[in-house]
Amino acid sequence: QQQVKQSPQSLIVQKGGISIINCAYENTAFDYFPWYQQFPGKGPALLIAIRPDVSEKKEGRFTISFNKSAKQFSLHIMDSQPGDSATYFCAASIFSNSGYALNFGKGTSLLVTP
């Protein structure tokens, strides 16, 4: 079964707006939560990741918010740009020395209109 649930499936945002994508997980053993960005014709690439010892992590215009008690985390894209149009995947896994496999959400297709 899907261990990570992601919403919405698609999102349209105007340039300069805020894009918000949400994810929820069930397995309380998960302690590593990355977001991947995928452009058409390319493989996904790591965008930003968070561990549960912090509730928020910011890198440039991208912010992850993490709510451990609710088992939810979200990606916020501030000042969204047309170049941010891509598919975004959240994921969760156990953080370890041996690189556990990632459990991905189903993805969100983001379109930022000019």
Place this chain on the structure above:
Amino acid sequence: DVKVTQSSRYLVKRTGEKVFLECVQDMDHENMFWYRQDPGLGLRLIYFSYDVKMKEKGDIPEGYSVSREKKERFSLILESASTNQTSMYLCASSANQREGRGNEQFFGPGTRLTVL
């Protein structure tokens, strides 16, 4: 820069054919993964490997096998291709824990396989 390459970008095969998808990474990563990506279903893990000659089943291993004879190469094998295996196949690799971005997976560009 980490580079993960996949042998073909596009592949067309017939039902019942044996299909080999090759993946090579050049960063001496210990871990390698095979996913398939389908619209509305996201990325689903087929198999992964923590070391040479080691393999672990992912969420959807049925109809697939893998081979890892060398550290840099991870092959996905469809023993008898079927139409429901038409999909985008993505290979990824990751290093054991590193400072900063631990567990980061680096993906290849994908192979779009069509089984007729």
